[in-house]
Amino acid sequence: MMQTLVSNIPDKPKANKLYKTLIFIAVLSIIIWAFDGLNYKGIMETASGTFSGMLDGFFNPDIEYIKDSTVDGLLNAVLETIAIAISGTFVSGILAIPFALFASQNIVGEKVSKVGKFIITMIRTFPELILALIFISVVGPGAPAGILALGIHSIGMLGKLYSESIESMDIGVKEAIESCGGNKSEVLFRAVLPQVAPEFLSYTLFRFEINMRAAATLGLVGAGGIGAPLIFAIRSRRWDRTFTIVIVLIITVTIIDFISGKIRKKLV
């Protein structure tokens, strides 16, 4: 009895196996190509010295810098980073709405929405660091350049998420208002926005979490925030200050993630 049962198990399809092997070989060769192209020159002789210097800096935080409450101090840099993230998110939250409407199939029709979606993808692909460099040459180095960079770059993600939630909303409400003779702006303010507002807010908060991290790096190119003192500390090998900044950055981002996550859970 047992014997017959076992022999009834069908063989695995062969074509499937060949297909899988081919994919496996392709992936493997891509990975080998990637490893092969990297010219590893060995670790610098100074690496171990630098590393022990870093460890030393890690355990001896720069107390003076933490206490410094002037413009050059840590507190000011952290607040500026948060301010850049909030302002940048706000700018993109507003700007993304028209982009999202333009990309939603149930608002502007299929053909136009494809154009809108493509524009949003283009914006998303453009790195925020390069945007920051462009804006620095416009408004000069400092926080406003960072805000503009985040504000434009985040349209790429927010526009996509907004338009997805507009496309999945209940169309009945829109039809009800149209049947009562409502015009386009009435449809927008009474049918579309009230339905999608909680999701919009939740996505915006999520983007704010991402922008916090981005705002911390914008300073590396001179667009304000904590990145600027951080890169100066690294370049001048002041490891105590470097790790003070990194640790404070981790704590700040974690706290903001926590608060924002709590609010997002309540919203949706």
Add this chain to the structure above:
Amino acid sequence: MSKDSNEKIVLKKPLRFKFYFTIGVVVFLIFGSALFAGFNIIEVLSNLDQTFRLLDKLFLPPAWDYTSRIIAPLFETVQMAIVGSFLGALVAFPVSVLAADNFIENKFVNTPVRIVLNIFRTIPALVLAALFVAVFGIGSFAGILALFIFSFGLISKLTYESIEAIDYGQVEAIKSLGANKFEILRYAIVPQILPQFMSYTLYAFEVNVRAAAVLGYVGAGGIGQTYERNLAMRYFDRVGMIIIVSFFAVLIIDVISRNIRKRLV
């Protein structure tokens, strides 16, 4: 029911204090931030012609003949992203198994692993790269390490959440047949999460390509380094060409990767 039918039922409006308070806090945060950062919309708009002048210098026309010199650093960027996400995925797999509380049912293991993962994810890749450049010197090695740590944190987090969301019936079925921990992992968990795991790895790869393109700005190899050098020497037409080439490279990689991911899950 005995009430007079003329009596109207008047509903009291709920107190809107909390609503207005929240609005007030949000408005304060937004305006306070703009003020603190010195953001002035009028100044921005009045400088708008500067933007067009710069765009003109970058893209009208870009240095087409510079394309051949961009290809090598572009390939290096892609290679960095592949190695970073591959190594990240390799390490992420065992770690995410440790972080999943339905496989290792021990809070003293899950919690520390998750805290470490969270810390890794809060440090931006660019900051990691700048630190590694200081230790290991300028070049792609520092960039790869940064991408590796970043993708490790990202893939681990997504994977352990997937493990926790699996259909537990399969684990129980195989457990009732006397399977040990390893067999549970091999026959009940891995088959369920493998497509998602591969999808997350590809996603990390997409993010890595974007990140790798700018890592060079702090000296961590790839096309960003070429970019920074040309920007420092004010060869704006070359910078424009680099932006165009890397833009389309990222776009193409995204499309391919996203199509594979759609098939996977």
